[in-house]
Amino acid sequence: MVLKNNKDRIHIEGYPDAIAVKLIEDPIAKRLQAIALHHADLTFCYQALNKISTLDKSNDVLVIEALWVSSIALYFKCFAPNKSRRQLSAEKILKGQIGAMDVFNYFLNIRNKHIIHDENPYSQSLVAVALMKSEAPYKVADILSLVFNAFLVENEHLRSFSRLVKFTLDWVRAQRDELHNILGKKYEQVPYEEILALPDVTYRAPVADEASKAR
Numbered sequence: 001m002v003l004k005n006n007k008d009r010i011h012i013e014g015y016p017d018a019i020a021v022k023l024i025e026d027p028i029a030k031r032l033q034a035i036a037l038h039h040a041d042l043t044f045c046y047q048a049l050n051k052i053s054t055l056d057k058s059n060d061v062l063v064i065e066a067l068w069v070s071s072i073a074l075y076f077k078c079f080a081p082n083k084s085r086r087q088l089s090a091e092k093i094l095k096g097q098i099g100a101m102d103v104f105n106y107f108l109n110i111r112n113k114h115i116i117h118d119e120n121p122y123s124q125s126l127v128a129v130a131l132m133k134s135e136a137p138y139k140v141a142d143i144l145s146l147v148f149n150a151f152l153v154e155n156e157h158l159r160s161f162s163r164l165v166k167f168t169l170d171w172v173r174a175q176r177d178e179l180h181n182i183l184g185k186k187y188e189q190v191p192y193e194e195i196l197a198l199p200d201v202t203y204r205a206p207v208a209d210e211a212s213k214a215r
Contacts, residue, residue, distance in 0.1 A: 022198035024183065032179040034085040038078045039176050042169040045071040049162045052153060061151075068153045069115055075165055076111045084215040093171045100167070103160050110152065122150040 012021055048067040055064050078088045094100040113120040126148070130141040187195060 020196065021201045022195055023201050024187070024198070028179060028183055028186070031086065032176065032183065035172060035176045035179060037085050038088055039169070039172050041074045041078055042165060042172055045075045045165045046162070046169050049158065049165060052158060057153070064153050065151075071165070072107060072111050072115060072161070075161075075168070076108060078168075079108075088168070088172070093168055097167065100164065103164050107161055107164065114150075122152070124148045 012018070048071045052064050052067050057064060079090055081087060090101065090104050094104060109120070110122070114122040124147070126146045128144045128146060130144055132139055132141050
């Protein structure tokens with residue numbers, strides 16, 4: 001499926017016999033909107049984690065860390081309270097999966113207390129003085145401010161988080177498919193003229209002064 005935006009109107013390729021794309025705004029569609037956004041975020045996470053496994057940990061440290069941090073941030077974005085989209089529930093998704101909530105909470109702490117708020121020992125800064133020999137004309141060679149960051153993208157971390165993301169992505173994908181089917185059956189029963197009277201799907205790119213506004 002290919003989407004093209006022509007003067008704010010959406011054209012979707014792949015449906016040669018369709019004559020229009022109409023906007024649905026009922027409660028089921030609202031649920032599907034949220035699920036679709038979660039699906040997009042989780043797909044990015046899963047692809048980013050797979051990309052990490054192909055990179056050289058000795059030469060691609062910056063890229064690996066960037067993919068790792070963005071994956072964790074986007075994954076937990078799906079579970080955070082949100083004014084514009086319904087959050088996912090870890091308790092619901094991971095119910096019955098032995099040890100899964102422990103893994104979820106571990107990486108949630110990595111997100112909250114290391115990546116975002118920098119409260120735990122995974123990042124440390126130490127200040128030191130480099131001292132010269134006693135016979136030197138001055139004592140202080142330099143003041144050092146040292147930063148230590150734990151490299152967390154080792155194999156076990158990567159495997160554990162990848163499994164968590166994959167399981168969540170599969171659950172969200174199933175929910176998305178189910179909501180597609182429900183809406184398809186529902187609107188198949190709606191009179192043709194009523195569907196045709198619905199507004200066209202349009203898209204307008206956001207502008208800078210909307211960055212602080214909720215959808």
